[in-house]
Amino acid sequence: MSYQVLARKWRPQFFKDMVGQEHVMRALINALDNQRLHHAYLFTGTRGVGKTTIARILAKCLNCEQGITSEPCGECNSCQEITQGRFVDLIEVDAASRTKVEDTREILDNVQYAPTRGRYKVYLIDEVHMLSNSSFNALLKTLEEPPEHVKFLLATTDPQKLPATILSRCLQFSLKNMTPERIVSYLKTILGQENIPADEAGLWLLGRAAEGSMRDALSLTDQAISYGQGHIKELDVASMLGTVDRGRVFQLAIALAEADAASALELVGQMAEHAVDFNNLLADLIYLIHRIAIAQAVPDAVDNSQGDKEQVLTLAQAMSPAMVQLMYQVALTGKRDLPLAPEPRSGMEMTLLRMINFAPVGQQAEAQSPSGVPQVKKPDLAHLKRQIVNTASETSVPLVPINHSESTDSLKDLSETTAIQANEPAALQNAPSDDATSAPVEEITASLGTPVDEPQSAQSSSPSPNEVDVPWDTSDEPHIPPEIVSPEIPLDAPALQQVTTPDVIPVAEQQTAVIPEKPVQIIQPEPAPVVTATTEDTAQIEQAAVKEQQAQDKITELKAMALSSNSWPLIFEAIPVEGMLRNLVANTCLMAVNGDTLIFHSDAGHMRLFGESHQKRFAELLNTALDQRYQVQVIEGDIQYETPAQRIQRLQQERLQQAIDSIEQDPNVQALRQSFNAQVIMDSITPVD
Known part of the structure; x- marks a missing residue:
């Protein structure tokens, strides 16, 4: 049959x-x-x-x-x-x-x-x-x-x-598309009745590759059975579909979490040797970042269907929510622009470098929870990396752990070479000296009349190029070619830190200095053009100063007001609150002042976003602005008094109505109406500040 x-x-x-x-x-x-x-x-x-x-x-x-x-x-x-x-x-x-x-x-x-x-x-x-x-x-x-x-x-x-x-x-x-969960469940049932062993991770690869089509999933399953000789394994399915092993994707995510550009580029190079589809790689990375974001928001919502829940949670602790959102957006943009790149590998590398270079400052130093509270325990990414490498050691294409010993040495040599070229004193000090052409440092400094301390050890006398601190600003000095610097004077970096140039050098001491063969031509900088402020500029400056002073006086006046339910919308303007917190606070009303306790009400819609961290930040800004020590409580309740947002909206409506009345009463507008039967477009009227 x-x-x-x-x-x-x-x-x-x-x-x-x-x-x-x-x-x-x-x-x-x-x-x-x-x-x-x-x-x-x-x-x-x-x-x-x-x-x-x-x-x-x-x-x-x-x-x-x-x-x-x-x-x-x-x-x-x-x-x-x-x-x-x-x-x-x-x-x-x-x-x-x-x-x-x-x-x-x-x-x-x-x-x-x-x-x-x-x-x-x-x-x-x-x-x-x-x-x-x-x-x-x-x-x-x-x-x-x-x-x-x-x-x-x-x-x-x-x-x-x-x-x-x-x-x-x-x-x-x-009819709706099939979800990967439903496809995987159905494939388990069929393969169980067909007595075909299958890895659940491989079934998930098939379920996602089917893109909502059950017939495509069954056709891919037939192909995977033939490819694996009667078995469905994750590695075989990944190789058949041209997808990337999940271990490589996790290693890439760890490199991004550590901001390790060298490891990320090395991983891309290893995968390029196996002709990986970088479009699929970016898709897998986006899927992993999505799961990390879910783990940060709702840790219990992360499924363990692929046996990697612990790894996802560890990465979620190692990255800040801002970093995760940035990576997701950059990956989406990179996937869209990948066909425009000269080659897919370069597009992939540029996407990863964007994620690392645009990362929030200090995000790797201290992982934060979504609420902004630092985590108590920093995740062990090294252990996670070893776990991923050990798990992938059974693969047909083994994952090679990244070894940076050689690359680190080469980078170190490169940095030292660059520093030597950029810092002539350090280079001259480290260069081998000739008895016929060089003199001891003590004799040279003694001839200049400046005392120096003897070096304590060989290591202390040879600081790294990054530790040399030049005590003057050389940004405006003319460039002196290296050939006119006398090789007879090896300048010592520690000595440079202690030498102080006297105001007047005696004639006898001046004779000991080596005169270069070619005279140094000092180029005098051109004098900067003198800009004279016009009367109009002066008036603008004075007007800006007056406005700033008025704003400061207004804030001082608001801070001096007694805090009450009616004065809260006014005092709100004196609090330096920004962003989402400003929107939340602006929709609160002050219900009661019980000694040092302030009770605010917020509606249900805004209260769902008013977390504990927001309330603490609100209390800090309020106490700092008013120089008080209030205990702030924001609870859900009826808005019985005018909120700052309602006051702002009311003032805007009043100003708009004043502008409309001004237009309606303007004699020129009335003349146009009478002469040309003109009409005023009310939606175009905007009050002027």
Whole structure:
């Protein structure tokens, strides 16, 4: 017997065998049980979600010899013939290959004849949107009033191409895409009955690769079984689909959490050697960042279906919420711009470097929770990295732990070389000295008349280039070429820190200095142009100063006011609160002042966002502004007094009304109305500050 693919072998034959599409099955089952049958049904949805399957089950329900029922017997001749695809009264039409109006007329010519075997003659037209306009027009009248023994079942993946006249004559059902969770659950059931071992992680790769299509998932499962020789393993599925091993994605996330650009680029290089699809890599990284964001917001919502919940939670603690959101947005933008890059690898590397370079300052130093409170225990990313590497050691393409010993040494040599080139004193000090051309440092400094301390040790006399502190600013001094510096004087960096140039050098001491062969040409900087302030500039400066002084006086006056329910909207302007917290505080009203305790009310909508950290920050800003020590409590309750937001809105309405009245009373506007019958566009009036 020839092999039958899983998509055909496990095609549901009854409504109870269907997975998903409960909203469609509920309507059809109730219609069948109550004998409320429509003459035309239209099933829409993407490929592989069950359009043709539901249509065949419905045809079986209509023609079962046991009667019209939502649960056909499946054993009578009609049910058997429909299952085997040879029922004479079920006419399946492929509209993609029969688009001409002549084909439609041939179908309509046979509509008038009674069914041969079954109760109804069922026309199943698949991909109905491929019919021509003439075919649709020929079908309209029959579709609107078909004979009682005819039922039309239409299926399409593109309902937008159907004329409105066709849509209005059909009972339309929109089928939804399958979720990866539902696909994985169904694959477990099928593979369990087929006695095929499978890794759950591999099934999740298949479920996500199917993109909502159950038929695609079953086809990919067939391919994975053949690829793995009867077994479904995560590595085999990843290799078959061209996706990236999850261990590599976690290593990449760890490198981003540590802001380790070298590790991230090395990982990209390793994956490029295996011809990885960087578009899929970015998609996997976005999926992981999404799970990390969920772990930071609601840790209990992270599923452990792939056995990596602990790793996701560890990464969630290692990154700040701002960093996670930034990474998600940068990854989305990078995935969109990846086709525009010269090559996918460079686009991937630039995306990772953006994540690291634009990271919030200090986010790796101290991981924070979503509320802004520092975590008590810093996560051990090194342990997580070892765990991922050990887990991936069984893979067909082993994960090589990143070794930075050689790269670190090379980077160190490069940094020292750069520092030597940028700092001539350190270079001259470290260079080998010649007895014939060099003199001890003590003799040179003694000739200059400046005492120096003897070096304590060889290490202390050779500080690193980063520790040299030049005691003067050399930004404005002319550049002196290195060839005019005498090689006879090795300048010592510690000595430079202690040398103080005297105001007047004696003549005898001046003679000991080495005169360069080429005179140093000192370029005098051009004098900066003198900018004279005009009268207009002076007036603007004075006006800005007056406004600033008025604002300061207003704030001082507001702070001096007694805090009460009526004065709270005014005092709010003196509190330096910004961002989301400003919006939350502006929608509160002061209900009571009980000694040092302030009780504020907020409505339910804003109270859901008013967390404990917001209340603490609000109390700090309020006490700092008013120089008090109030205990602030914000609770949900009725708004009985005017809030700062309501006051701002009221003042804006008053100013707008004043502007409208001013326009209405303006004599020029009135003259225009009388002369030209002009009208004022009220929406264009804006009050001027």
